[in-house]
Amino acid sequence: xxxxxxxGILAGGGPLPAQVAEALRRKxxxxxxxxxEGFADESLLAPYPHEIIRLAAAGTILQALRRHGCAELVLIxxxxxxxxRSLRPDTEGVRLLAKLGRxxxxxxxxxxxxxxxxxxEEGFRVRGAHEFLDTTSNRCGxxxxxxxxxxxxxxxxxxxxxxxxxxxxxxxxxxxxxKGLTLAVEALEGTDAMLLRCGxxxxxxxxxxxxxxxxxxxxxxxxxxxxGPETIRKAAEAGLRGVAFPSRLTLVMGVDHCIKxxxxxxxxxxxxxxxxxxx
Amino acid sequence: xxxxxxxGILAGGGPLPAQVAEALRRKxxxxxxxxxEGFADESLLAPYPHEIIRLAAAGTILQALRRHGCAELVLIxxxxxxxxRSLRPDTEGVRLLAKLGRxxxxxxxxxxxxxxxxxxEEGFRVRGAHEFLDTTSNRCGxxxxxxxxxxxxxxxxxxxxxxxxxxxxxxxxxxxxxKGLTLAVEALEGTDAMLLRCGxxxxxxxxxxxxxxxxxxxxxxxxxxxxGPETIRKAAEAGLRGVAFPSRLTLVMGVDHCIKxxxxxxxxxxxxxxxxxxx
Numbered sequence: 001x002x003x004x005x006x007x008g009i010l011a012g013g014g015p016l017p018a019q020v021a022e023a024l025r026r027k028x029x030x031x032x033x034x035x036x037e038g039f040a041d042e043s044l045l046a047p048y049p050h051e052i053i054r055l056a057a058a059g060t061i062l063q064a065l066r067r068h069g070c071a072e073l074v075l076i077x078x079x080x081x082x083x084x085r086s087l088r089p090d091t092e093g094v095r096l097l098a099k100l101g102r103x104x105x106x107x108x109x110x111x112x113x114x115x116x117x118x119x120x121e122e123g124f125r126v127r128g129a130h131e132f133l134d135t136t137s138n139r140c141g142x143x144x145x146x147x148x149x150x151x152x153x154x155x156x157x158x159x160x161x162x163x164x165x166x167x168x169x170x171x172x173x174x175x176x177x178x179k180g181l182t183l184a185v186e187a188l189e190g191t192d193a194m195l196l197r198c199g200x201x202x203x204x205x206x207x208x209x210x211x212x213x214x215x216x217x218x219x220x221x222x223x224x225x226x227x228g229p230e231t232i233r234k235a236a237e238a239g240l241r242g243v244a245f246p247s248r249l250t251l252v253m254g255v256d257h258c259i260k261x262x263x264x265x266x267x268x269x270x271x272x273x274x275x276x277x278x279x
Numbered sequence: 280x281x282x283x284x285x286x287g288i289l290a291g292g293g294p295l296p297a298q299v300a301e302a303l304r305r306k307x308x309x310x311x312x313x314x315x316e317g318f319a320d321e322s323l324l325a326p327y328p329h330e331i332i333r334l335a336a337a338g339t340i341l342q343a344l345r346r347h348g349c350a351e352l353v354l355i356x357x358x359x360x361x362x363x364r365s366l367r368p369d370t371e372g373v374r375l376l377a378k379l380g381r382x383x384x385x386x387x388x389x390x391x392x393x394x395x396x397x398x399x400e401e402g403f404r405v406r407g408a409h410e411f412l413d414t415t416s417n418r419c420g421x422x423x424x425x426x427x428x429x430x431x432x433x434x435x436x437x438x439x440x441x442x443x444x445x446x447x448x449x450x451x452x453x454x455x456x457x458k459g460l461t462l463a464v465e466a467l468e469g470t471d472a473m474l475l476r477c478g479x480x481x482x483x484x485x486x487x488x489x490x491x492x493x494x495x496x497x498x499x500x501x502x503x504x505x506x507g508p509e510t511i512r513k514a515a516e517a518g519l520r521g522v523a524f525p526s527r528l529t530l531v532m533g534v535d536h537c538i539k540x541x542x543x544x545x546x547x548x549x550x551x552x553x554x555x556x557x558x
Binding site: 081161162165166169170171172181182183184185186187188189193197200201203 | 360440441444445448449450451460461462463464465466467468472476479480482
């Protein structure tokens with residue numbers, strides 16, 4: 001039996017890179033990680049073979065991936081668009097930046113899609129992180145004990161509609177609706193910052209819902225919407241009643257832990273089927 | 280010559296109610312103001328005949344307006360949707376709330392439009408605040424010394440497109456774009472809070488632009504987008520290069536002061552013509 005191709009993980013911030021690495025190890029595959037300097041949390045990568053390399057040192061990155069026999073790649077964990085001054089690309093970096101060309105000035109979606117294409121031209125197969133993480137729970141409907149009531153379902157539908165209309169504008173992946181009022185729309189600030197401000201615009205009565213959904217045409221292999229226990233805690237602090245997301249298009253970090261937190265805090269976690277998100 | 284109808288001002292927060300009152304007095308018309316308790320700043324209303332009344336005391340409000348001979352009304356200054364518990368409507372209030380019916384559960388646009396209709400059914404003519412304020416400056420193009428460059432014009436067009444697509448969703452009136460990236464979209468938090476978070480998501484290089492625009496179908500007589508010197512200062516603090524708005528559909532508070540602040544801070548103020556905002 002042939003050994004499956006070694007998977008290289010290009011690791012940005014947060015806990016997800018290590019979770020993908022752990023999932024691979026459990027399947028008997030030893031991953032190799034490249035942590036992006038200034039973004040990756042090296043303490044989390046420490047248990048796995050890894051190197052920390054500057055984002056723009058493309059030559060060093062490609063060499064390291066090839067030296068460790070990586071044929072497949074996963075891009076996972078947030079990376080902030082670096083400043084031009086701090087970029088300092090190596091020779092290979094300059095060549096690849098030139099190849100990215102106009103995409104460098106595009107929105108996040110355009111840039112990430114171009115980076116995925118470029119890595120595939122370099123001979124790697126780029127895969128989505130969700131292919132490796134726990135996927136036993138991508139079921140539709142309520143995941144925990146709490147179920148959304150009729151008002152919450154109406155708010156979920158409204159948020160899905162808003163995100164669908166906004167999708168092609170490449171703005172953000174999240175939106176909070178409470179009793180028909182749109183409390184907040186996510187742009188570059190991210191979901192956590194959006195949830196933080198929902199507390200102060202909260203209306204009386206039954207709390208709102210958070211819906212996260214990929215943007216239309218979003219390169220899911222590079223930037224999939226993610227939720228975790230922290231999302232659920234922040235949603236609870238903002239007075240929300242639950243979180244909904246398309247189950248097959250969302251990275252749920254620590255499914256069991258998420259369900260436990262949601263049950264403990266009395267929030268629903270609601271997986272949307274593809275029927276409810278296509279408009 | 281017949282005396283023009285007395286104008287009643289239903290005053291929420293901020294400086295605009297007093298500015299409308301002053302504009303009327305300059306034209307030789309003595310206004311009558313009702314300041315909503317908990318929202319209106321009584322120190323600003325003090326120079327004019329006024330009463331402070333609870334929002335839900337509709338009977339007292341209508342009586343006061345009629346007693347003072349008001350035939351026309353202006354609704355101006357922000358009012359937060361009160362909680363049901365704090366509302367305590369009087370008898371007339373209960374009747375009018377029942378009449379508002381479903382609109383009470385609509386978004387802001389739906390509710391304000393319903394309130395305007397209701398006041399007109401009560402026999403008042405509801406007028407827009409912009410009809411009374413300084414309108415000599417609603418010209419298109421740059422208002423001050425600074426002109427938007429080509430990148431800024433592209434960002435303005437993108438923000439206008441975003442707000443046009445989002446308009447029918449009844450979300451917000453503002454959006455910040457920097458070099459093709461949407462930094463922030465305004466929902467219930469308001470423009471100031473949106474500008475505050477733009478600092479932390481700001482990208483390298485030429486700064487972004489703020490565009491404010493009414494939502495599609497928005498009842499301009501009750502809720503017109505407004506900008507003032509404070510908007511310009513907050514935009515400057517967020518690293519923006521300018522502010523654009525449809526000149527005929529925006530309340531600019533203190534035009535001269537706004538232009539002076541923009542010039543001092545090196546920001547552009549750009550009036551959009553109706554050709555550039557219809558899509």
